[in-house]
Amino acid sequence: MRPIDTAPPMTPELLREARRQIRLVSLANLEGDLGTWEGEAAQRDLRSLVTVYSPGLPQICRVPGVAWFWAVLLIWDMERMRQGVDEAVAACREYGHTWELGFLLHLRSRIAGHAHLAGPGPWSRDADESLRIFLDAGDAWGAAEALAARGEKREQSGEHALAADDYRQAMRHAEQVGARSQVALLSARLAGALVEQGEGEKGERLLREVLAEGHRANIEARAFALLRLAQRCGHTGRTGEARGLLEEAMRVFADRRIEIFQSLVQGMISWVDVLDGRPEEALAGLRPALVQAQDPLSQMVAAHMAVSHLLTAARALSAIGGERRGTDAARLLGAFDALHPALYRPESTERESRAVAERTARAALGDTAYERAYAEGGRLTVAQAAALV
Structure with a gap:
């Protein structure tokens, strides 16, 4: 029984459960400084919540108990997260909690899709089933979320036309419930897909429209639009903008203090530095960005970011020139190719x-030396490759 299933007064045991679930609700609505949860007291609080709700319990199958997964995320225990979601999915099927099953399948598809980044597999089956559940339930918000997640994974596998279609459908569902900020975010994602499929001018106009909406676009939508537009401008030679x-x-x-975002932006600034012929400055910015990209939370939710930074570093090193820098650039290219999942399709800027990095490094080293250094890079870990920067 959930505390919200009965009217007050509550028994002492149910009151304790209610207080725990209020804590979970606060996690589910987490915004702002993630560093708030890194302190010893906060981590102890989170571990206590994780311990109380073991995987498979009925409480974590339903709202608000499903927010238990936020606590697991913030203690950086990905294995427990995967186990917990698997057991919660099985429990929802057993208990007949259909909507919650859709939510957990959506969550599992995002976890699995993140781990493999793209391509067909269990994540896509979960995504499709969760979408069917939300559509059958008439849950427009859930359907919008499911479609957006599927579109994101399709983008990562290079299926930009299919991704754009998912985003358009998601926008229609979000509009049904008046979720203007979500429509703005989906518009920005649609714009990114359009740019990648060759409709750059159309995508750019859409990004500028999102930014012009001001208050209708929440922080996430505005930030995403800024990054996508910056990428478009840099790729088309407008580095100042x-x-x-x-x-x-x-x-x-x-x-x-959101280090994931700071690392992402700094990596892009370093990319612009390279485009502007300032490779030494690019490397100086990439070093702290790589440190941030390797922290546990970044690795859990944005594992590819560090690998992308390695590519920018390779281009910067090759631009500086010389045998030593050219060798390290070739090694980083080998690491980039080996460390990103095989099903991932690099974006146009990547x-x-x-x-450019390969062409420049080959010119500095010659084919034989380049291939040797490239092969060495293919055996490096992210940390080992980052040490070359």
Whole structure:
């Protein structure tokens, strides 16, 4: 029984459960400074919540108990997260909690899709089933979330036309419930897919429309649009505007300590530095960005970010020139190719950076030395590759 299933007064045991679940609700609505949860007392509180709700218990199959997974995320225990979701899915099927099953399948698809980044597999089956459940339940918000997640994974596998279709459908569902900020975020994601499938001008117009909406676009939508537009501007030679957009993106989160976002933006600023012929400055910015990208939370929710930073570093090193830097650039290219999942399809900016870095490094080293260094890089871990930067 959930505390919200009965009217007060509550028994002492149910009251304790209610207090725990209020704590979980606060986690589910977490915004802002993630560093708040890194202190010893906060981590102890989180571990206590995780211990009380073991995987498979009925409490974590239903709202608000499903927010237990936020506590697991914030103690950086990915294995417990996977186990907990698997057992909760099985429990929902057993207890007949249909909507909650859809939510947990959606969550599991995002975890699995993140682990493999893209391509067919269990994550796509879970995504499709969760979408069917939300549609059958008439849950427009759930359907929008499921479609958005599927679109994101399709983008990562290079299926940009299918991703764009998912985003358009998701926008229609979000509009049904008046979720304007979610529509803005989906518009920005649609714009990114359009750019990647060759409709750059159309995508750019859409990104500028999102930014022009102001208050209708929440922080997440605004930040995403700024980053996508900066990427578009840099890729088309407008590095000054790209830099300004990235500086604005950094200011959006100036009062929050979200290292994942800071690392992402700094990596893009370093990419612009390379485009502007400032490779030494690019490397100086990439070093702290790589440290941030390797922390447990970043690795859990944005594992590919560190690998992308390695590619930017390879391009910067190759631009500096010389045998030693060219060798390290070749090693980083080998690491980039080996460390990103085989089903992941690099974006246009990554493909360009990789081609330029390889061409420049080969010219500095010659084919034989390049291939030898490239093979060495293919055996490196992220940490070992980052040490070359």
